Amino acid sequence: MSDTQNQAEPTHGLSAAQAAQALQDDGPNELAGEQHRGLLAIARETLSDPMFALLLAAGVLYLALGDLQEGLILFGLVLVVLALTLYQEGKTERAIESLRDLTSPRALVWRDGTATRIAGREVVRGDLLVLAEGDRIPADALLIQGTEVQTDESLLTGEPLPVDKVALPVKEAHNTPPLNGQTAPESTLFSGTLLVRGHGLARVTAIGAHSEIGRIGQALGGLSSETSPLKLQMAQLVKVLAWVAVGASLFLFLAHGWLRGDWLGALLSGIALAMALLPQEFTVVLTVIPALGAWRLSKQNVLTRRISAIETLGATSVLCVDKTGTLTENRMTVTELFAPQTAATEADPVHVNTLTIDYGTTTELPEDFHTLVEFSILASVADPFDPMEKAFHRLGQHFLQDTEHLHRDWTLMQTYGLTPELRAMSHVWRAREGDAHVVAAKGAPEAIVDLCHLDAAAQQHIDRAVEAMAAKGLRVLGVAHARFEGQEWPAIEHDFDFKFIGLLGLADPLRAEIPQAVVQAHAAGIRVVMITGDYPVTAAAIARQAGLPTGPMDHASHTPDTASASAGLTVTSDWLLTGDDLSRLSDTDLQHRMRTVSICARVAPTQKLRIVQALKANGEVVAMTGDGVNDAPALKAAHVGVAMGKRGTDVAREAASVVLLNDNFAAIVAAVRLGRRIFDNLRKSMSYILAVHVPIAGMALLPVLLGWPTVLYPLHIAFLELVIDPSCSMVFENEPEEADVMQRPPRLVNTPLFGGLTLGLAFLQGLGALALVLAATAWGADQLTEGATRAFAFAVLVCTNLALIFSNRSRTGSLWASLRVPNRTLWLVVGAALGLLLLALYVPWLARLFVFDPLPLRYLGAAAGLGLVCIGWFELLKPRAAGAGGESAPG
Incomplete structure (x- = not known):
């Protein structure tokens, strides 16, 4: 057992070196059962995907037929796609891991004589904790300073009444060993319990599995694995497409075998069609884009504790914000x-x-x-x-x-x-x-x-x-x-x-960036409601500086508002509501008042819950800020609870889905902007996935039904996956926001990812691409050999695929405008796709694997030209895409 705690000064905490040594000796302060996916687990999950099962089945089939080269190439493609998936998923897991570190209970400790806030998992034995009312205690500790300290130990005992704690003398606490399960003195604070009264200093005696809560086998913390509405929606869509894939593949297998008598070729065609119809990218995108979006938010000092909250951020229609510290600098x-x-x-x-x-x-x-x-x-x-x-x-x-x-x-x-x-x-x-x-x-x-x-x-x-x-x-x-x-x-x-x-x-001066942030919020159709315990007159003065809508105060000598206590101030303004007014209003009346209120003054934290409920009853999507213990119910009830990272209590942070690490209102507006960008990019990516699978599936099915030679084999589908996988996740995730992202009204929170005409437009894009590829195949069949026709059709298919990427980058802006928007990942993917296409077409042994004959260069130019035609066709659809219904809340 390390004697680090005996090396620390009794009231000055550990040094950084002592803390690092203790962390190395004892490990992090976390409990058993917290799951961290490694590369092996990601690989195992990836290989269990139906797409890989089909690729492996095709490879085994080729090997069984004695086609060693084709089989090995397919297995090689499995490894390439697996490596790409591991990179994407690994990047996502690293982002989630960084969020786990941030979302573990925060602790304020003395290190090198300075109060420093760290992740709870970094607390070590011997650390000196600085505790305040509302803090979640990160480890077992002995109270060495503090008066009137009470803790809620119901997590351990089930007893709801708070327990009084008495501080030990510093020297006695400094020399007290860990409890090791023995009866705890009245000065012991337990990991996971809540400080409900007082503040003080405590010396850590046990961490992680050695704490009392760890000893009895309970696990706390970590990111909750919730199923978001988008994932439920996508799971349903994938289920439908999976049944369609099974049915269509079985139909193609029977039709191909019956019409041509080639049952082996029928099996390969059936596998290719199943691969074309199974959009396994949906699950990748729904993991990668939100997780990396949450990581981007953390870089802007906004911590997303629940990934599903990102879906709601962009739909927020009312921001309820505290005045002190959020709108102001909290520098009294x-x-x-x-x-x-x-x-x-x-x-x-x-x-x-x-x-x-x-x-x-x-x-x-x-x-x-x-x-x-x-x-x-x-x-x-x-x-x-x-x-x-x-x-x-x-x-x-x-x-x-x-x-x-x-x-x-x-x-x-x-x-x-x-x-x-x-x-x-x-x-x-x-x-x-x-x-x-x-x-x-x-x-x-x-x-x-x-x-x-x-x-x-x-x-x-x-x-x-x-x-x-x-x-x-x-x-x-x-x-x-x-x-x-x-x-x-x-x-x-x-x-x-x-x-x-x-x-x-x-x-308490207003933060310099607040007026501009309020302007941005109003331009985005978001109403800002300031909530404060201050007087109405004080609140109105700050609100005017911030740019919130206010009007003249109504003064009267009769019926004074006792909450205002300002020379008989009577609050009858539509834009102002006081705590006393609120307590006298019925729920129905409060709902009516909250339609126009921009300032809630002299409001107690416990009244925030009624404000949230009234706004929600009006159909608003509410984001509510808070920092205290009493704010927790309102934070939990809001669509997006926003807790303060600096001055907030652990209870508030645990109840919230978003934490502002710098307590700044401008960061909420930035989070809304990024939330809208993430939802837009999800929609673009999903539209691309749906559109790109239409020509691929069509070219796997229709040539057989039309009596043409087979165009797509499993190897071709695997090649296309090398383009589709990074495009749908990494390319679209890197897309910056649309120019008008903060000039639109908020979307309806229950808007499906494919709302209004979006689903139909994705199919139209796919059908347009399919028509071009079919026309190119028919044209090539009259002039080229079967292998060259296949090569020409494949080149057109790759070019229309790239056209879909460029077209879906912006749902409303022109192609030329989007080309000026930087996206390094896009050009890497496009360059790699075109380079691999040239290798497949003109390297003889690769061309034989793809069953291609040499393709004259003028046909390659024609394929590129058809890709540009495809882009032009997609550009004509954009005005309709901008009007796809059901995406915005009423203004």
Whole structure:
């Protein structure tokens, strides 16, 4: 057993070298049962595909007939196609593996004296975990710092009540060995359990299979293997085509054998037709394009936890986003202070009680505001994580550094946390001198006013100050203080005798890229709804900066909205909804209101679920952001739940299908753009696959029925697969988005991949290609030998195949426009296809294998010309393709 944990400093965590050694000694922090497909498993799955079974059967048949060269070539093609599949699937698996690493529970640990967020699988014994409310604990650990810590251990015990945890002294925790299944002390935190209250530090004692949850044999985490609607749709289509292939192959076998008496040739023709009709590429495409799309999203700081969410991203019609940290920078700075008029005199009846702070020019803080800053710090944690509390500490360090108002030697005795009923928190401190305890409270102004039991005149005075600050887009918090004798702490904060101190206004600047992202969202037909706990006036100020639709505020002295607490602000605007309004509305009324709302202010996290449900009832496809424990139900209920990667809790991340690694709204819009691109490329690829199999199947069947010589043998089909496989996956996956991708309205979420005319147009493309190949075959038969006619028909078939690739690159744009769009993979595939075609036509021993006679060059030129004719025919279909119905939601 490694003694890495004994080498670490008790409160500074491991060094990077120690962590690397521990990871090498003990392995990653993951449980048995997590499946990772290796190349051998991929090869085994690939060889079990019906297409390969048919290729192998044809090769065995040739060998049985004594045609060693033909059989070996077919087996060689099996290896080539297998290698190509291994490359594609391996690339996909690497992308999925990187997503697995990202989607494992994240952990904040001290490494080299710095708090660093890592994947949960990289946590090692001896690591020092930094834990906050809502975190999923990544490994068994001992709590060494923390107050009021509670965990939900129902995953292990089935007991729903939270369990209190008590911190061990640092040295004792540092020297405590792993539990090894023995009775756990009250300071032990278990892997997989949830921190539901408090925050603290914990030393890791056991990881992976050695943790308590690993010991009892439970497995957690990993990507869930869901069957997406597209895969269900494709499975049904492939099943139908498989039955058609079996029936058609059997029919061709009987017809060929009966008409020509060549039952061996009939068997080869039947195998070729079955290969032509079995579009095994569908399953490849549905794996490769979404998985690589998810990998591309991760490069834009958007993690897709469920691949199926990519289908829905492009269909999103409403984005519900948090204000703080998502639209704004989550970089709080105190810019304004307000204290009541306690120093007014006859000489100065209008005492200035509001101060605007500019850290660059404000050199001194007036005495009237010292107490306000002092108690804002006392009401915060000593080592804050929250940006607001960091701003209070920064303010105190800047202006009160050498005064008696900073109390680093006081002892925290009791805390009262925020609750849905009272949006305020309080800390009870034991001062260095005196018997009385000092109580500091901070929170929403209306909650602080409520705690202080102020009269109506004082409330109106404070309300006006709140409204003035909020109108500037500031987040406003109130501060109060009290004194308390004795040790019997009241059950609720209302039992303290609080006195109001003042207000602090915090600025959180809008992210620079937000206005442009909102413009893009609106152009794409996506409505953006901002959800915040701030005042309506504050929310409206930020919304106007962001470019969200707002209107004038409605003020009235009657029927005041208590949630606003802004001089009797009554919210009757169609674009604004407050939490109190929401709680009074029925579900039906809320659905009606949410058709026009762009701002939801003073909303509690628990109310987000009703907002999501109302929008869904209106037929919207909803993406909802969230970061807290209480956001999880809304994230799970939304079509696309979007959790915050930096400030979000593990509970929120687990409930969401998408995680923003940089917490930025602009990344959501980029994800929608990429989601639309991925769906477009899937549609293009599927259309190509369906279209290209029509001429191949037709040329395997029709010549026999028309009494012509056989045109396609299994070797020809295998050659065509070398072009089709990389084209349908890698070429179309690399296609950039259409120019109008963010100018279309969202598609309907239940739109099938082949909606409206798309399916018919794919068949029309295929029938057009088939008609050209048939015409070329008939023309060549009058002038060429049978082998040369076959070579000519095959060359035309390859050229029409390439024409289908070029035509399907863009569903609406012209060919010339698409040629200017770079796609390196396209030109590699086209070059390889033409090079292999020339080898098959003009290398004598290869030509004999393909049963070709020498093809005059003018016929090769004619084949290329027919390919261009095919492109022209496809271009005429594009205006109809643009109008294929059923793809967009109503505007």
